[in-house]
Amino acid sequence: MTVAIVGFGRFGRALGGLLEEAGIPYRAWDPGVDIPESHRARSVREAVQDATHVVVAVPVALMRHVLLDLNHYLRPEQLVMDVGSVKVRPVQALTEVLGARVPWVGTHPLFGPLSLAMAERPLHVVLCPNPLHPEATAQARAFFEQLGCDIIEQTPEGHDRVMAHTHALTFFVAKGMVDAGSGVDVPFAPASFRSLSRTIQLVRSDAGHLFSAIQHENPFAREARAHLLEALRNVHRELDAQPTEVGFPEEPPLAPPAALETGLPELQETRALIDQVDRELVELLARRAELAKRALKAKAQAGQPVPDPAREEAMLTARREWAAARGLEPDGVEAIFRAILRFSRRAQQNRG
Template sequence: MIFALFGHGRFGSAFADLLQSAGHTVRIHDPHAEVPAALACPTPAAALAGAEWVVLAMPVPRMEAALRELRPLLDARHTVIDVGSVKEHPCSLLDEYLGDAVPHAGTHPLFGPLSLARGEPLRVVLCASARHPQAAERTQALFESLGCAVIPQDAATHDRAMAKTHALAFFIARALVEMGVGDDLSMAPPSFLGLANMLAAVRGDAGHLFAAIQRENPYAEAARAELLEHLDAVHRRLLASDDALAIPPPAS
């Protein structure tokens, strides 16, 4: 199959490699990045020529402008997916700009260059558009063919879950990186080494991923505030020599 990929950042580059390793043809248009000459297309129309799949892999804040530019070139022959780490806003943009005319689905691959390099299991969240159930079926089949476990979910539930996981993990890791924590792991105990992957992900981020998962997720701000409240409460209990510091069991 032929894929038109718009965006060649860290994830777009890794996803292009994954598609090519599965035998697909990839054409890339990204005026903001250095694209390998064999894959680069000078215009969106050149990237779309003969393509069945259209992958929006640009930073989330650029997505609306990209859809506005691409819309006159798209029709029912294409299936459009985005790969953003938040889903409510991107999915609403897909519905708004593509409507009933162009099949589309929202996705969030829960992997990146680091996890691909480590050979970790691949998972992807699939947020179907009610207008295009068949596009969701095709998208699920595509990711399964790439070796991914697919998790169907609605966009709001996805973003709430990401606010309490993805967004908080990056928030904590960003603070640790800015403190210089983890620069020297020679004496780090095993309990800390579990954070190493999170720190590496933040260090490797170009900046737009952190901004997107914090600012574009409508539930992230409340999650950060709740975390800070709990950190402050634990801090105060430590200062007060409170003995009731046992970790409560997970909610059933």
């Protein structure tokens, strides 16, 4: 397998990193980006001429134009995949430009540079099966599975409808909060806001093309925004219509004595919450293991020694300080992190 990446922006570079981790060679072409010499193609023709898989990682608005340029150099034995965040219009472009001549599949990796940098797993990819090339779906599935991705099959219309009511609305709300100045230099924030803060940061850091694509290129996004705005207006009107002074409700009857004695509902709820926290801890350990592997690779490339006792002791000191600040017992927290360090070393040793 040899991959050509056409378009080496934020996602193209992130995909290149995944390919390197999987040991899959690739070449990239993008006239406006500085590409490492070992992966740089001097022209789009050079990039795709020996490739088995061609990934088109350009903004959705440019998709048709780029495909028209590519079409001169593509061969029927190659597989072409787009990675746009919407699917109806890219699939239309693939159908019109490549048609039945060259196998293609519309795909949407549901991850980006930030989620990769944070070692979030598993990685999910939506594939839109191509009736003109039924075998191409299996080839695309095998490609992404080799990168460690889980696959979801969906029609282009079904994908865009889901994205309109999830991805597009989430960014729409976050953009509104950014423009309203929400969360800027606040001295404190409740947990309910912190759960939104990461999306707000994504909108702030995005160059604009992603927000524009998921709003303008998704044919169902405008309808979803309109429904949300109408729902918010209704909520606003209902709140305005409520009286400002609300009396206290009548006291509920006392619970049965048995419930007071056993406390089982509260205990069951607490145990369920503990299970939820433990699951989150396991997911965080998996992410930390991925980051440890990445650190090992970076050290090898830089020629730095893998064991770093000074760094580990400084890290443990910081964790003790964090524990004390939260009212936890520092020795116990240090013991946990020493175990995590041993776990990370084993993960690094098992990186293959």
